[in-house]
Amino acid sequence: MNNKYSERKKSKISSITIYDVAKAAGVSLSTVSRVLNDSDLVGKNTKFKVQKIMDEMNYIPNQIARGLMNNTSKAIGLIIPDIANPFFAELIQGVEDVANKNGFSMFLCNSNYNSEKEKAYMIDMAERRVDGVIIISAFKQDLELIKRLNKTMKIITIQTRIEEIDGVKTDDQASMKEAINHLILLGHKKIAFICFDLRGCKERYKGYTEMLQLNNIQIKEEYIREYSKECNALYNNKENMGYIMTKELLELPEPPTAIQAMNDYIASGAYLAIKEKKLSIPKDISIIGFDNISISKLLNPALTTVSQPIYAMGETGGELLMKNILDGSNPVPRMIVLPTKFIIRESTAPPSN
Amino acid sequence: MNNKYSERKKSKISSITIYDVAKAAGVSLSTVSRVLNDSDLVGKNTKFKVQKIMDEMNYIPNQIARGLMNNTSKAIGLIIPDIANPFFAELIQGVEDVANKNGFSMFLCNSNYNSEKEKAYMIDMAERRVDGVIIISAFKQDLELIKRLNKTMKIITIQTRIEEIDGVKTDDQASMKEAINHLILLGHKKIAFICFDLRGCKERYKGYTEMLQLNNIQIKEEYIREYSKECNALYNNKENMGYIMTKELLELPEPPTAIQAMNDYIASGAYLAIKEKKLSIPKDISIIGFDNISISKLLNPALTTVSQPIYAMGETGGELLMKNILDGSNPVPRMIVLPTKFIIRESTAPPSN
DNA sequence: GTGAAAGCGCTAACAC
DNA sequence: GTGTTAGCGCTTTCAC
Numbered sequence: 001m002n003n004k005y006s007e008r009k010k011s012k013i014s015s016i017t018i019y020d021v022a023k024a025a026g027v028s029l030s031t032v033s034r035v036l037n038d039s040d041l042v043g044k045n046t047k048f049k050v051q052k053i054m055d056e057m058n059y060i061p062n063q064i065a066r067g068l069m070n071n072t073s074k075a076i077g078l079i080i081p082d083i084a085n086p087f088f089a090e091l092i093q094g095v096e097d098v099a100n101k102n103g104f105s106m107f108l109c110n111s112n113y114n115s116e117k118e119k120a121y122m123i124d125m126a127e128r129r130v131d132g133v134i135i136i137s138a139f140k141q142d143l144e145l146i147k148r149l150n151k152t153m154k155i156i157t158i159q160t161r162i163e164e165i166d167g168v169k170t171d172d173q174a175s176m177k178e179a180i181n182h183l184i185l186l187g188h189k190k191i192a193f194i195c196f197d198l199r200g201c202k203e204r205y206k207g208y209t210e211m212l213q214l215n216n217i218q219i220k221e222e223y224i225r226e227y228s229k230e231c232n233a234l235y236n237n238k239e240n241m242g243y244i245m246t247k248e249l250l251e252l253p254e255p256p257t258a259i260q261a262m263n264d265y266i267a268s269g270a271y272l273a274i275k276e277k278k279l280s281i282p283k284d285i286s287i288i289g290f291d292n293i294s295i296s297k298l299l300n301p302a303l304t305t306v307s308q309p310i311y312a313m314g315e316t317g318g319e320l321l322m323k324n325i326l327d328g329s330n331p332v333p334r335m336i337v338l339p340t341k342f343i344i345r346e347s348t349a350p351p352s353n
Numbered sequence: 354m355n356n357k358y359s360e361r362k363k364s365k366i367s368s369i370t371i372y373d374v375a376k377a378a379g380v381s382l383s384t385v386s387r388v389l390n391d392s393d394l395v396g397k398n399t400k401f402k403v404q405k406i407m408d409e410m411n412y413i414p415n416q417i418a419r420g421l422m423n424n425t426s427k428a429i430g431l432i433i434p435d436i437a438n439p440f441f442a443e444l445i446q447g448v449e450d451v452a453n454k455n456g457f458s459m460f461l462c463n464s465n466y467n468s469e470k471e472k473a474y475m476i477d478m479a480e481r482r483v484d485g486v487i488i489i490s491a492f493k494q495d496l497e498l499i500k501r502l503n504k505t506m507k508i509i510t511i512q513t514r515i516e517e518i519d520g521v522k523t524d525d526q527a528s529m530k531e532a533i534n535h536l537i538l539l540g541h542k543k544i545a546f547i548c549f550d551l552r553g554c555k556e557r558y559k560g561y562t563e564m565l566q567l568n569n570i571q572i573k574e575e576y577i578r579e580y581s582k583e584c585n586a587l588y589n590n591k592e593n594m595g596y597i598m599t600k601e602l603l604e605l606p607e608p609p610t611a612i613q614a615m616n617d618y619i620a621s622g623a624y625l626a627i628k629e630k631k632l633s634i635p636k637d638i639s640i641i642g643f644d645n646i647s648i649s650k651l652l653n654p655a656l657t658t659v660s661q662p663i664y665a666m667g668e669t670g671g672e673l674l675m676k677n678i679l680d681g682s683n684p685v686p687r688m689i690v691l692p693t694k695f696i697i698r699e700s701t702a703p704p705s706n
Numbered sequence: 707g708t709g710a711a712a713g714c715g716c717t718a719a720c721a722c
Numbered sequence: 723g724t725g726t727t728a729g730c731g732c733t734t735t736c737a738c
Contacts, residue, residue, distance in 0.1 A: 015424075015505055017715055028725045033717060043723055058501045063480045064420050065715035068730045071368075073417060075460075075481075083449075084647070089442050096436075096463055100470075105477060107428075108461035110449055117453075124458060127416045128428075148411045152368055240647070268651050294437070294593070298621050300653030370731055381709045386733055396707055418731035421714045710737080714730105721726075 016059045025053045036061055067129070076321060077107040077125035077133040077153075079118060081200075085265040086293040087310055088136075091158070094314020095134055102322050104131070113196060113228075115139045126152045132321045136160055138200025154324040158317045166324065168316045168336040175306045175340040176207025179260060179288050182304070182342065184215050187350045188258040188286060192223040194245040194270065195262030204262055204290065223256050225249065227266075242269025250277050257285060257351035264289035264296045264305055271299055282349035292343060301346030309338050369412045378406045389414055420482070429674060430460040430478035430486040430506075432471060434553075438618040439646045440663055441489075444511070447667020448487060455675050457484070466549060466581070468492040479505045485674045489513055491553025507677040511670045519677065521669045521689040528659045528693040529560025532641050533613060535657070535695065537568050540703045541611040541639060545576040547598040547623065548615030557615055557643065576609050578602065580619075595622025603630050610638060610704035617642035617649045617658055624652055635702035645696060654699030662691050 022032045027050060034042045035050040042050075053059075067073045078095050080088045092108065099106045107125060111118035118137060122145070125133050132154035141162050146155065150165070157167035183191055193208045195201045205224075212219050225248065227241035242261055249256055250273065261267035267289035274281055281287055281301055289296055292307035316336055324330070375385045380403060387395045388403040395403075406412075420426045431448050433441045445461065452459045460478060464471035471490060475498070478486050485507035494515050499508065503518070510520035536544055546561045548554045558577075565572050578601065580594035595614055602609055603626065614620035620642035627634055634640055634654055642649055645660035669689055677683070 060479050060505055062482060062715055064417055064482050067417050068421055069717045083442050083446050086439055089436050093436050105460050107458050126413050129417050152413055295648050415731055422733045
C-alpha cells in the first residue's frame with residue numbers, strides 16, 4: 001500500500017486541481033494561479049511550462065472556486081414570462097450576445113406568466129450570486145424584495161417599470177395610440193382589445209382607451225378581453241391565448257370589426273380563430289398586432305403591427321446591465337426609451353358594413 | 354474609532370454571511386449551516402430562532418460557496434445552434450421545466466451555428482462545473498474534448514450523435530422518406546432539398562436521397578442547397594436562410610416543382626421567396642417542412658410537415674440528464690428514439706405541368 | 707443537540 | 723519572479 005503521497009484527500013469527483021498542476025510542474029500554487037490569470041508576474045518559461053502541464057493533465061479551472069474568492073460569478077440571469085412567444089427568443093439573443101461578448105454566461109428563467117415562479121427565480125439568481133439580472137415581467141413587483149436582492153446583484157428591467165431600477169422600454173402608449181388611430185381613420189368603431197393581462201400591458205391598454213375616448217367612441221367592456229381572466233386555469237402554453245379570446249369575441253351578438261392584440265403572438269392566435277370561422281382578414285375583420293416579430297410578415301395576410309426594436313431592446317438592456325456591473329450603478333436611475341414604428345401591412349381595411 | 358469588533362474583514366460587496374447570522378443568533382457556524390440544510394440535528398427552538406434571524410437580516414445563502422463544498426452547481430447547460438428557430442424555444446421549455454422541477458437552473462448557450470462558439474460554450478460550462486449539459490449540434494464533435502469534459506459533467510445530446518454519449522432523437526431518416534414519398538406519389542420528380550448544412554442534417558438528407566433513388570429519380574446537384582455553402586459569410590440570423598436558397602432555386606432554368614426543407618423555419622423563409630415571385634403554393638410549387646413548430650399551421654397555406662414531439666424531446670433529454678446526474682450514468686450508452694408523425698396540410702399538391 | 711476545526715479550489719496580500 | 727499564508731462562505735467530520 002503505497003500511500004505516502006496521500007497528503008490530500010481527492011475530491012469526490014476526481015478532478016485535477018491547481019494543486020495537482022503545481023505539484024506536477026514543481027511550482028507553487030500561486031504560480032499556477034498566476035498562469036491561469038495570465039498575469040505577467042510569471043517568468044515566460046515558467047508560464048509556458050505550467051501551461052503545457054495544464055494541457056497534458058486536462059486541467060479544467062474551477063470557476064466556482066474562483067468566483068467564491070472574487071465574489072462574482074461572471075453570470076447574469078434573464079427572467080422572461082413566456083419563451084413560446086418569439087418576441088422573447090429575439091430578445092434573449094440580444095441579451096446573450098452582449099453577455100457573451102463580455103465573458104458572461106446567462107441563466108434563462110422562464111416564469112410562464114407565473115408570479116410566484118418569477119419571484120422564486122429572482123431569489124434563485126440572487127443565491128447563485130449572478131452579477132445581475134434582467135427582468136421582463138407582467139406583474140406588480142414586491143419592492144421590498146427587489147431592494148433586498150439589489151444588494152447582491154444589479155437589476156435591469158425591460159418593458160417593466162420598477163421604482164429606482166434602471167430599464168429600457170419603448171413608448172408603448174404612444175405607439176398604441178397610433179395603431180388605434182389607424183383603425184379609427186379606416187372607419188372602425190367596434191374595436192376590441194385582447195391581451196394576456198391588463199395590468200401587464202397597462203400602457204398599451206391606456207393607449208387604446210385614450211384614443212377611443214379622444215374620438216368619442218364608447219369603451220365597451222365586452223370588447224376588452226384578458227386571457228388571465230378568461231381562463232381561470234393557469235396559463236397553458238400549449239394553446240395560443242389569442243385563439244381563445246378571439247373565438248369568444250366572434251360569438252358576441254355584435255362582434256367587433258377590428259381587433260387590437262397586445263402583441264403579434266396573440267394576434268397570430270386570432271388569425272387561427274378567424275380562419276376557423278371562415279371569416280376573412282381584413283375584409284370581415286381587421287387586426288393589428290404589436291412587436292413585429294418575424295412571423296408577423298409570414299402571416300397571410302401580412303400583419304399590420306407596431307415594430308419594436310426587439311433585438312436592440314435585449315442588447316441595450318444587456319449593455320446597461322454590463323455597465324452597471326462593471327462601473328457600478330448610476331446614482332440616478334435611467335430609463336432608456338427606444339423608438340417604435342407603425343407598420344401598415346395587409347391585415348387592416350375599412351369595415352365592410 | 355470603535356474597531357474592536359473587526360474580527361473579520363467584510364467582503365467587498367458587503368453581504369450577510371452565515372457568520373453574521375451565527376453571531377447574531379449566538380450559535381455556531383455549524384448550527385446555522387444545519388438550519389440552512391434543514392437538518393434534523395438541530396433543536397426545534399434553535400432552528401426557529403436562527404430562521405427568524407436569517408429573515409430579519411435578509412440573509413441570502415451563497416450557492417457558490419455551497420457548491421464549492423459539494424462539488425455541484427445545481428445547474429445544467431443547454432447548448433443550441435439557433436434560438437431564432439421556434440423549434441428551439443419549445444425544446445428549451447421542455448428542458449427548463451424538468452431542470453426547474455429538480456431544483457436546477459439552466460444556462461442557455463446559443464452557438465448561432467458557429468462551431469467554435471459551440472466548443473467555447475462547452476468548455477465554459479465545464480469550468481462553471483455545471484452538473485450536466487445538453488448539446489444540440491450540427492457539427493462533427495471533437496471526441497477528445499467530449500471525453501475530457503465528460504469527466505466533470507454529464508453530457509446528453511438531442512438530435513445529435515456522439516459516440517458513447519446518451520441521447521434522444523427521432524428517426525429522421527424514415528420520417529424524411531415518408532415526406533419525400535408523399536411528394537413522389539403526388540407526381541413530383543423535380544424535388545429540391547434545402548438545409549443549413551448537409552452534415553448537420555445527414556439523416557434527413559439520406560432519407561431524401563434514398564427515396565429518390567428508390568424511385569429511380571435522378572439526384573440533381575442544383576436542387577440540393579446548403580445555406581452554409583450558399584453564403585460564405587457567417588450565418589446571419591437577421592435573414593431567413595430558406596428565403597435566400599428558395600430565391601436561387603426559382604431562378605434555375607428548370608426550377609423544382611417541390612421543395613423539401615430541412616425544417617419548418619427554413620420552409621417559412623421559402624414561403625416568403627415564393628410569395629415575392631408571385632407564385633402560388635401548392636399550385637405552382639409544393640413545399641414540405643420538418644418539425645411542426647407552432648407557426649407551421651399559421652402559414653397560409655398551412656404547411657405539410659413532419660411533426661416532432663419537440664417539447665417531449667427537451668423533456669426527455671432533461672430527464673435523461675437528471676437521471677445521469679442523480680443516479681450516475683448507465684454503463685451502456687442509451688439512445689432514446691421518439692416517434693414522429695407526417696402531417697399533410699395544404700402546402701402540397703400534384704405538379705401543375 | 708451543539709461547537710471546533712479542517713477543508714472545498716482558488717486568489718491575493720505579503721515576503722524573499 | 724516565485725513561494726507562503728490566510729482567507730472567500732459554506733459543509734462536514736469529530737468531539738463533547
